[in-house]
Amino acid sequence: MQKLADFKLPQFFNYPPYFTLQPVRDTREKQIQLWKELILDYCKTQKVFLIGVEEDFPLFSNSAIDRTLSHEARETFLSAIVGEGRAEWLDKGHRKCLILWHRIQDWADIILHFVRENGLEDSVMTVEEIRSGTESHGTELQGIDRTILMRALKLLENKGKLALFKGTSADDEGVKFSV
Amino acid sequence: MASGSSIGVGGLFENAEVTTSGRPVLRRNEVECFLLSSVDLDSEDDPPRFTALKSGNLILTTHRLIWIPSQSNEAVPFFIPLSAITHIFSHKKSIKSMFHSPRIRFQADPGSVFVTIVFRGKGDFDGFLTKFWECWRGRAWEEEEKSESETSRSGAGTVAQGLYGNDGTVRMVGLAGILRKEQEQWESTDKSLQDAFQDLNALMSKAKEMVSLAEKMRQKLLSAPSSQNGSTDDEEMGSKEEMQQWMLSVGIISPVTKESAGALYHQELSRQLADFVRIRLEQAGGMISLTDMYYHFNRARGTELISPDDLWKACTLWEKVDVPVMLRKFDSGVMVIQNKSHSDEEVMSRIRMLVTKTETLRTGVTASDAALTLKIAPAMAKExxxxxxxxxxxxxxxxxxxxxFYFNLFPEIDPTNLHLVKDFGTYGEWVKATSLLAV
Incomplete structure (x- = not known):
């Protein structure tokens, strides 16, 4: 079986029409659906948060059958994911796409779960510690995209579950949990 | 051939044979000369000696006067052989005739029946009358009899032996004879070439000869199997049929021209075209592009070429006349002629067969691949x-x-389980076909 790093690709990845944006509506809808699932599946297992439309995203080409997705196809598939609320365009030109295989609300729940699990209910952490600290090692929070983390934390702050404050250094912020 | 039944006077009118699209079936060497619409045939005698034929198309050929009803289900087509006509009366110009529909009278055997042709529609009646006279005086039917007797005579002539030929001239023998013969042949070839290029009319008559030659051969082929009833050899019949079709494709003996059909030109052309395309359609698998048809049709017409616009107009008229073929326009704008009975489903099932083979499952097909398998033009295959x-x-x-193009596997793939490949189904077969290559 063909693999990208340690990701198992489905059989249809070698089906040439999978790489051509289908003009017939029903066929195209099914094709988009399959691309959506594959991209989300890949991003989740490989912890990819950002896809650049013009960059070399491993799924967008298949050297075994010598096929590459067109720009239009890439944008169509990513827009379909955005339309489902599982991704967001970071710019108006649709060049960078933030992938949310967990929605922000789900990420917030994961953070709360993490806090309870580690007995951090009233502690203070830096944002960077949540991403790369020893406590988060081996959890889904390890290596989480900073933009996504900040949005999840802001959501929790609005709910009164924590307070964000400026840290000593300009590029880091602190979190005071009050779960 | 038409059956001998008649109406009214015995033997005056005979039933005329027509094609499925309502064109008269012409006989050997018969050429269509004129066509008029909305024509009645009335009996002059009192009491009337036959039932009047009301509102039909009147077709004048070199051999016959054919009347075809405009509504095909009402009456039967009839004809009078020109040879039966004993007199044509020129119409009298009078005050009265100015208010009447134009009419032409003629007398025909057997029984010296007076028939009046009444023109109720618009058209070139004077032109018709001139042609009528021309054809009647032309006595094309006699020429045929003559040529038949000639061939039988020349057949006997070859037996002649001795120093004198059967025409009385001295037969040349030896080297001088060969040289002389050579010279004669050269001269006659030269003459026929000169004849042919003398003017367009002469060229036309040469073309007609060619067409009549083809037609003669066809007739011979047709009559051959009937003479020996015992022979039902399939292969022999098959090759004969092929030969006949080939002969037919060489030429349409009597092309519908603007001159002969006038205002009815497109309508008659459309009927003739409908008759012509049927054989082509069978060969082409039920569908043929308009451009291909244009080529075949004009090739068959020989000299009386039609314009692409005329062809298109003739095809669009098929909607109005009851013919078994139709014009179809694809989404891409490509226009084709197809049988009304032609079904897309049959083509689809053949395409399905083609793309689900192990090899094509893996490689897909191009338009030219499909064209080869379906035995149609690549442009059609792409459509x-x-x-x-x-x-x-x-x-x-x-x-x-x-x-x-590939067989569409998308509907078979389960989006909730991307790695699932069912054992049955084309997706499974495709996986097998592609993995065979990988090993």
Whole structure:
């Protein structure tokens, strides 16, 4: 079986029409659906948060059958994911796409779960510690995209579950949990 | 051939044979000369000696006067052989005639029946009358009898032996004879070449000779199997039929021209075209592009070429006349002629057969691949593939190598379990076909 790093690709990845944006509506809808699932599946297992439309995203080409997705196809598939609320365009030109295989609300729940699990209910952490600290090692929070983390934390702050404050250094912020 | 039944006076009118699209079936060497619409045939005698034929198309040929009813289900087509006509009366110009519909009277045997042709529609009656006279005086039917007797005589002539030929001239023998013969042949070839190029009319008559030659051969082929009833050898029949079709494709003996049909030109052309395309359609698998048809039709017409616009007009008229073929326009704008009975489903099932083979499952097909298998033109094949794509049977693959079509596997793939491949179904077969290559 063909693999990208340690990701198992489905059989249809070698089906040439999978790489051509289908003009017939029903066929195209099914094709988009399959691309959506594959991209989300890949991003989740490989912890990819950002896809650049013009960059070399491993799924967008298949050297075994010598096929590459067109720009239009890439944008169509990513827009379909955005339309489902599982991704967001970071710019108006649709060049960078933030992938949310967990929605922000789900990420917030994961953070709360993490806090309870580690007995951090009233502690203070830096944002960077949540991403790369020893406590988060081996959890889904390890290596989480900073933009996504900040949005999840802001959501929790609005709910009164924590307070964000400026840290000593300009590029880091602190979190005071009050779960 | 028409059956001998008649109406009214015995033997005056005979039933005329027509094609399925309502064109008269012409006999050997018969050429259509004029056509008029809305014509009645009335009996002059009192009491009337036959039932009047009301409102039909009147077709004048070199051999016959054919009357075809405009509504095919009402009456039967009839004809009078020109040879039966004993007199044509020129119409009297009078005050009265100015208010009447124009009419022509003639007398015909057997029984010296007076028949009046009444023109109720618009058309060139004077032109018709001139042609009528011309054809009647031309006595084309006699020429045929003559040529038949001639061939039998010349057949006997070859037996002549001795120093004198059967025409009385000295037969040349030896080297001088060969040289002389050579010279004669050269001269006659030269003469026929000169004749042919003398003027367009002469060229036309040469073309007609060629067509009549083809027609003669066809007739011979047709009559051959009937003379020896015992022979039912399939292969022999098959080759004969092929030969006949080939002969037919060489020429339409009597092309419908603007001159002969006038205002009815497109309508009659459309009927003739409908008759002509049927054989072509069978060969082409039920569908043929308009451009291909234009080529075949004009090739068959020989000299009386039609314009693409005329062809298109003739095809569009098929909607109005009851013919078994139709014009179809694809989404891409390509226009084709197809049998009314032609079904897309049959083509689709053939395409399905083609793309589900182990090899084509893996590689897909191009328009030219499909053209080879379906035995149709690549442009047509592409239209069929695009239709199949629209129906969801196929999907496409655009690559630098060009456009290919694959069997559409998308509906079979389960989006909730991307790695699931069912044992049955085409997706499974495709996986097998592709993995065979990988090993």
């Amino acid at each position: 069929h593939l695009l239709t199949a794509e629209t129906k969801g049977l196929l999907c496409r693959d655009m690559s630098p190598d060009g456009l290919r």
